[in-house]
Structures are given as structure tokens and as C-alpha cells.
Amino acid sequence: MRKYIDSIQLGVGGDQVYWGLNGNGRFSTKSMYKWLENPLSGCHYRWIWKAKIPLKIKIFLWQLSQDAVLTRQVMKERRPEDPKCSFCDNIESSRHLFFTCPVAKVVWRCVGMAL
Known part of the structure; x- marks a missing residue:
């Protein structure tokens, strides 16, 4: 083994x-x-815990990967409320909030990521 190494x-x-x-x-x-x-x-999501990024970013990315970001949909599952997005009245999920909502698209464009 040593010879190989x-x-x-x-x-x-x-x-x-x-x-x-x-x-x-x-x-x-x-x-x-x-x-x-x-x-x-x-x-x-396993790479998140190994990444050299701040802990709060790791936790947020892990929550996002587990669909556990407190969107209206997740909060509704925990207690009944209005699950609609405050910006566009579609059902608010993590995917909607960060990617498909018109407001999210504007934010992504502002950071240089046109959809």
C-alpha cells in the first residue's frame, strides 16, 4: 500500500x-x-454542511432544500391561514417565493440573473 501511495x-x-x-x-x-x-x-443538500459558508447560510439553504422555509403554504400546514403570496395571490411555496413569483423574477434580474 505504501508503494502505491x-x-x-x-x-x-x-x-x-x-x-x-x-x-x-x-x-x-x-x-x-x-x-x-x-x-x-x-x-x-449534503454539500451544504461541508461548504465553507456562514452557518446561517447553511441553515437557510438546508431549509430551502427541505421546503421548510416559512412560506405561507408551510405556515398554513402548521396553522390554517391564507396560503396566497402577498405579491401576486398565487399559492406561496418555496419554489414560488424564490423562483416563479413576478417579484422574485425582478429581484433575480436586479442581481444580474435574467430568467
């Missing part, structure tokens, strides 16, 4: 961070948006 050739350059969600390896808001927009699978 000793035979591994390491590159001469330093380590580099690679963003695997687009072809060029660099982070972009667009690639993160498209990744978050897709329905989230069970292992989809």
Missing part, C-alpha cells in the same frame, strides 16, 4: 477550487440558480 504523482501547482455546476469550473449565480431551481433530491 508513494507512486502517486502530485501536480506542482497549488490546489484549486472547481465549481462543478458549469463547464468552466467557475462559480456563477446563474449555475447556482439553475441548480437550486431543480427539484431537490435526498443527497442534493
Whole structure:
């Protein structure tokens, strides 16, 4: 085993961070948006806890991946209230609040992510 490990050739350059969600390896808001927009699978969120980001961002992303952000729909499930979005009267879910609501689309455009 030691011979095998000793035979591994390491590159001469330093380590580099690679963003695997687009072809060029660099982070972009667009690639993160498209990744978050897709329905989230069970292992989809595991990277959150390993990421070098503030804890409050980890918690928020985890809540988003679990559809646990306190939208009107989630609050209605906990106690009956009006589940409609205050901006457009559609049913407010995490997906709606962050991606399909007209106000969310304006916000994404303001940060340079036209839908």
C-alpha cells in the first residue's frame, strides 16, 4: 500500500477550487440558480454542511432544500391561514417565493440573473 501511495504523482501547482455546476469550473449565480431551481433530491443538500459558508447560510439553504422555509403554504400546514403570496395571490411555496413569483423574477434580474 505504501508503494502505491508513494507512486502517486502530485501536480506542482497549488490546489484549486472547481465549481462543478458549469463547464468552466467557475462559480456563477446563474449555475447556482439553475441548480437550486431543480427539484431537490435526498443527497442534493449534503454539500451544504461541508461548504465553507456562514452557518446561517447553511441553515437557510438546508431549509430551502427541505421546503421548510416559512412560506405561507408551510405556515398554513402548521396553522390554517391564507396560503396566497402577498405579491401576486398565487399559492406561496418555496419554489414560488424564490423562483416563479413576478417579484422574485425582478429581484433575480436586479442581481444580474435574467430568467
